[in-house]
Amino acid sequence: MGKKVLLVEDEPNIIEAISFILSRDGFTVHTHEDGMTVMDKLNVQTPDMIILDVMLPGRSGFDILRDLRADPRFETLPVLMLTARGQTHDRELALRLGANHFMTKPFSNSDIRDHVRETLAS
Amino acid sequence: MQSRPLRPIPGPVRGAISDAAAAGQAMLSFNLLIAVSLTYVAFLFAVAFAADRDAKRGRAGWVHSPLVYTLSLSIYCTAWTFYGAVGYAARSGMEFVTIYLGPTLVMVGWWWVLRRLVRIGRAQRITSIADLISSRFGKSRRLGVIVTLMAVASGTPYIALQLQSVTLSFGVFSGTGDDGDPYSMAVWVAVGLAIFTVLFGTRKLDANERHHGIVMAIAVESVVKLLALVAVGVFVVWGLAGGPAEVLDMIDDATLPEWDLRPGRWASLIFLSAAAFICLPRMFQVLVVENADERHLSVASWAFPTYLFLMSLFVMPIAVVGLNLMPEGANPDLFVLTLPLSQGQNGLATLSFLGGFSSATSMVIVATIALATMVSNHIVMPLWLAASGGEGPVRSGDVRSVIVLSRRLSIAGVLALGYFYYRISGGGSALAAIGLVSFTGAVQVLPALLGGIFWRGATRRGAAASLIVGFSLWVWTLFLPSFGMGAILPETVMQNGPFGIGWLRPEALFGIAGLDPLLHGMMWSLALNAAAFFVFSATSFPTPMERLQGAQFVDVYAHSAQSGAWLGSAATAEDLLIMSQRILGATQAQALFQAEAAAQGKGGYLPDVTQQFVQTLERELAGSVGAATAHAMIGQLTQGANVTVEDLMAVADEAAQILEYSNRLEAKSAEQARTARALQDANEKLTALSVQKDAFLSQISHELRTPMTSIRSFSEILRDEDMTATEKARYAGIIHAEALRLTRLLDDLLDLAVLENGQVQIYRQTGTLSDILDRAVTAAGVPRTKLKIERKRSREDIVLTTDLDRLAQVFINVITNAAKYCDAPDPVLRIVVRQGGSGHTVDFIDNGSGIPVVKQAMIFEKFSRLGGESREGGAGLGLAICREIMERLGGSITYLPGQGGGGFRVVLPASIALAAQ
Structure with a gap:
């Protein structure tokens, strides 16, 4: 049973691409598309890592990250932030809010795979 | 003698x-x-x-x-x-x-x-x-x-x-x-x-x-x-x-x-x-x-x-x-x-x-x-x-x-x-x-002096007459003869008078001879001097300034307090400090007084009121209230001096100047305030614009990067991974679709940019509204959806002369939106045309849940998505483009609330429909 990765992303083609890459590498990918209900999902099932898009319907990825870090259960949960806006202040904000890593779309498949491997290796 | x-x-x-x-x-x-x-x-x-x-x-x-x-x-x-x-x-x-x-x-x-x-x-x-x-x-x-x-x-x-x-x-x-x-x-x-x-x-x-x-x-x-x-x-x-x-x-x-x-x-x-x-x-x-x-x-x-x-x-x-x-x-x-x-x-x-x-x-x-x-x-x-x-x-x-x-x-x-x-x-x-x-x-x-300080009725003319008469007589009867016989006045003048006029003889004026020359000259000069003073004063009227000054002089005791020593005591220094604080402000005044006291070798804030100090202070004050005012105020305090009419006039002058100045300043500051407001407005607009621009760029970035992400990711998958032919076909299809999305987005962006800049070319053609709607319904791909269109063709027989393609673009967009977002189980779009004096309206009303009120104001803005999600592939530019087009064509497009579903109203101005009438 591979480690569980929760992918929070609303763009179907991107979900499919990331899921394909990580599944091939042996990880279990769960996906969630709506920003409003992410926390509910986490209460049911805690993943080993989260890949979080910034621009989500309902709620921004930053708000979700803030909630995660405020919750003792998810304080140390590895979070990889993805954004398509590509601005530096998004990166800074993400890291300040406690993201472990930040990637700009479009990303290289190998980068995502390597980062997830690295994060979940221990 | x-x-x-x-x-x-x-x-x-x-x-x-x-x-x-x-x-x-x-x-x-x-x-x-x-x-x-x-x-x-x-x-x-x-x-x-x-x-x-x-x-x-x-x-x-x-x-x-x-x-x-x-x-x-x-x-x-x-x-x-x-x-x-x-x-x-x-x-x-x-x-x-x-x-x-x-x-x-x-x-x-x-x-x-x-x-x-x-x-x-x-x-x-x-x-x-x-x-x-x-x-x-x-x-x-x-x-x-x-x-x-x-x-x-x-x-x-x-x-x-x-x-x-x-x-x-x-x-x-x-x-x-x-x-x-x-x-x-x-x-x-x-x-x-x-x-x-x-x-x-x-x-x-x-x-x-x-x-x-x-x-x-x-x-x-x-x-x-x-x-x-x-x-x-x-x-x-x-x-x-x-x-x-x-x-x-x-x-x-x-x-x-x-x-x-x-x-x-x-x-x-x-x-x-x-x-x-x-x-x-x-x-x-x-x-x-x-x-x-x-x-x-x-x-x-x-x-x-x-x-x-x-x-x-x-x-x-x-x-x-x-x-x-x-x-x-x-x-x-x-x-x-x-x-x-x-x-x-x-x-x-x-x-x-x-x-x-x-x-x-x-x-x-x-x-x-x-x-x-x-x-x-x-x-x-x-x-x-x-x-x-x-x-x-x-x-x-x-x-x-x-x-x-x-x-x-x-x-x-x-x-x-x-x-x-x-x-x-x-x-x-x-x-x-x-x-x-x-x-x-x-x-x-003497007559002018005593008259001036004791008699209010004394006038300038009286004084002038007095001085001139007295002075002339003195020169004639005493001063010129004093040089000695023949020194300045010829002897004949002394003996017989000027031009032989005997009664003008310097030492026997008006025929009165035999007097001591000094007594003679003194008597005549002072007597006529005083007489001229009274006669001319009594027969002339003093100017207001004279009257004021006269009152000040004659009633000097009423107008001035008992004047003490000129140089004041510590009490005066205190008075000066109090006054200065009012004018210069407490800090500056105290600093000045302390410095002066220190210069005099004293501690505290009360220097001796020396002349030098008074002058320094007066200069300082003059910088704030004007020289005349400063002088009058300091004089009042240090010397018990009464403020003269001239002082008051100078003060009034200064006050007027200061008033005018401050009025000008006020006007200026009002102007400055307006300018500042305008600048602030402009700044806010710029900031808003800049925020908008940032947001716009951010949006564009997002809109471009999202399909690019899919394209890159799947192309890497196709390149790197082994997969089935079905998978390959599917991923190639995704890449193709995302590439189309990108192209559409770029087209829309360019279209919007051109429309917004007003550089758009309007190609006027003539055609009927009915034909344009047909084109639009077809282009929107309605036949391939379950959306039903209801029209009354009899009302659509309006000939328009306008850019028919652009108008069709607007209709396509509205119809496409209805096809995409109408959430009724059996979606129906009614297209209602009305003719009016000021133009024609074309309403597009569906039977869905419509657009929430909070979003209605936003839908014509760029990157606002009707569905709030990007899944349908639109970048949220469509309605913004529609608004720009209708503006260019002289009409408008608005959201039509309260129709029981989503509703858009396109208004066509009467001018483009003239041909139909």
């Missing part, structure tokens, strides 16, 4: 003195005398300097004592009195006493006139008698000039007289007979006096024209001359005559000419000297201008008569003893000097010389300052200001230096005039006669 000129010592007599002195081996060295004089002058310098310095530091108690004030009044006793009184007594007996009785009567009986003058002088900050007259009569510049000219004309001969007496007394000691040039000595005396006067009279500019140093110096000189005269008197009475009893016997035995009293002449002379005591410019200077405290007058009212009494006490004994002891023909005017000399009393003679020297110098210095102040203030400065473009009394340092220069030149000018008068008149008989003539000239101011 004018008929008994002071004569130079005849050569033989001088020789006799020299012989006697030579015989006694006791003749003073002339050079030693020069040295003594210079030392004395240096001593006076030191006194004056110390007084100035202490006054500046505020430790001026000794300078401002009533005693000094009293002593300074003794400049009334000039060299003419010092030397001449004895000569006068020798020739006319007791008549010389009239010269002392006049001032005594003024001090004792008329002190209330003086007090009023002093109060007015203080309240109005009067700087000279010309200033007083000019100020009283509505600040008349012309009156100031007239009084100044009169003062210079009547004062110059008097200065010449002093030069002569100093020169003469030097001559007595030089013993060189007549071969020496008395004029070169006079030149040196004049130059020396000019330097001394300039040094101490104009070292600093004081708005009040006070000269502490000089007042102190002349006080010292007055002591010296009293001591000298008393010493000679004591020597004569006890040393030569053998005691008072013997002297009285000698007086009884003396057969003096005209020993009898002539009541008319006595009364006239007493009146004349009394009036002159008030009117002489130099007396006005010490009495009023230099007065530090009104209360000093009460001391002076008994102390000064005492001084005069002491000065006159030994006159008669010296005269009688001199007449007895000195050789026949010896000049009694010089008995004071020659008696001690003839007895070998060199020390006493030197003291006597210094007494005479003091009398002359103190008179000349004060008279010169007084005259120079008038000349400078009333003649030179107005001319300079007029010449410099009439910029008005500016307060720059530049003008100060001009004022100082003008004073100095005036001093030099007055002394030069005195010297030239001395030369022209020959330094002889005419000069000696000028004393009382000069008095009479000065006294011409």
Whole structure:
């Protein structure tokens, strides 16, 4: 049973691409598309890592990250932030809010795979 | 007296003195005398300097004592009195006493006139008698000039007289007979006096024209001359005559000419000297201008008569003893000097010389300052200001230096005039006669002066008439004849009148002949002067300014508080601090006061109120409230000065200027506020724009990167991974779809950019609305969806002339949205066309849930998605493009709320539909 990765992303083609890459590498990918209900999902099932898009319907990825870090259960949960806006202040904000890593779309498949491997290796 | 000129010592007599002195081996060295004089002058310098310095530091108690004030009044006793009184007594007996009785009567009986003058002088900050007259009569510049000219004309001969007496007394000691040039000595005396006067009279500019140093110096000189005269008197009475009893016997035995009293002449002379005591410019200077405290007058009212009494006490004994002891023909005017000399009393003679020297110098210095102040203030400065473009009394340092220069030149000018008068008149008989003539000239101011301070009805015209009539008569009847028969007025004029008009003869005006010329001139000039004053005053109306000033002068006690000492106490410093804090602000005022206190070596915030401090403070305040206001305020506090009408006007002027300035500032600041608001608005807009631009770029970035992400990711998968053919086809399909999405997005962006920039080309074509809607429904791919369209074609038969493609684009967009977002199970879109006067409306109404109210305002903005999600592939630019297109076509597209579903209304303007009608 591979480690569980929760992918929070609303763009179907991107979900499919990331899921394909990580599944091939042996990880279990769960996906969630709506920003409003992410926390509910986490209460049911805690993943080993989260890949979080910034621009989500309902709620921004930053708000979700803030909630995660405020919750003792998810304080140390590895979070990889993805954004398509590509601005530096998004990166800074993400890291300040406690993201472990930040990637700009479009990303290289190998980068995502390597980062997830690295994060979940221990 | 004018008929008994002071004569130079005849050569033989001088020789006799020299012989006697030579015989006694006791003749003073002339050079030693020069040295003594210079030392004395240096001593006076030191006194004056110390007084100035202490006054500046505020430790001026000794300078401002009533005693000094009293002593300074003794400049009334000039060299003419010092030397001449004895000569006068020798020739006319007791008549010389009239010269002392006049001032005594003024001090004792008329002190209330003086007090009023002093109060007015203080309240109005009067700087000279010309200033007083000019100020009283509505600040008349012309009156100031007239009084100044009169003062210079009547004062110059008097200065010449002093030069002569100093020169003469030097001559007595030089013993060189007549071969020496008395004029070169006079030149040196004049130059020396000019330097001394300039040094101490104009070292600093004081708005009040006070000269502490000089007042102190002349006080010292007055002591010296009293001591000298008393010493000679004591020597004569006890040393030569053998005691008072013997002297009285000698007086009884003396057969003096005209020993009898002539009541008319006595009364006239007493009146004349009394009036002159008030009117002489130099007396006005010490009495009023230099007065530090009104209360000093009460001391002076008994102390000064005492001084005069002491000065006159030994006159008669010296005269009688001199007449007895000195050789026949010896000049009694010089008995004071020659008696001690003839007895070998060199020390006493030197003291006597210094007494005479003091009398002359103190008179000349004060008279010169007084005259120079008038000349400078009333003649030179107005001319300079007029010449410099009439910029008005500016307060720059530049003008100060001009004022100082003008004073100095005036001093030099007055002394030069005195010297030239001395030369022209020959330094002889005419000069000696000028004393009382000069008095009479000065006294011409009296009617205007007294009328001005006691009579509200006095007017400028009255004063001008009074001065001009009096002055002219004085010049005609006394001044011109005083040069001597034929000197200026031809003898025929004197004998027969001008042009043979007998009743205009200078010494027998209006046919009244046979009078004493002095009495004659005095009577006519003063009588007609006063008459003109009253007649012209009564027949003219004062200007408002005159009335105000008149009230200030006549009711001076009502308008001014009891004025205390000029230099204030700590209480005044406190008052100044309180006032300054109001104007400068507490911090700055306290800092200023503390710094001043520290500079004076004191702690705390209350420095001594020295003149320097007051000036500094006034300058500071002037920076805030204007010079006139500052001066008035400080004057009020430090000097109890009443604020004059002029002050008030200047203040009002300043206030008006400040008001105007602040109004302009206000207008400016309102303008600035508007500008600031505009700038702020612009800034906000820019910021908003910039935020929008950032948001827009951010959106574009997002919209572009999202399909790119899929494309890149799947192309990498296709490249790197092994997969089934089905998977390959699927992923290639995704890449293709995302590439199309990208293209569409770029098309929309470009389209919007072109529309927004107004660069879009409108291709007008003609077609029917019905055809365009058909095209749009087909293009939107409606047939491939389950969306049903309801139309009433009969209403769509409208011919339009517009850009049909663009209009179709709008319809396509709206129909596509309905197809995408209508969430009804059986979606229906009704297209309703209405014709109206102002145009046609095409409504697109579906049966879905519509757009939430909160989003309705946003839907036409860029990147706002109707569904809120990007899944449908639109970037949220469609409706923004529609809005731009409709604007270009002259119509509009709006959301139509309350239709039970989503609704859009497209309005087509009547103009593009004209062809249909």
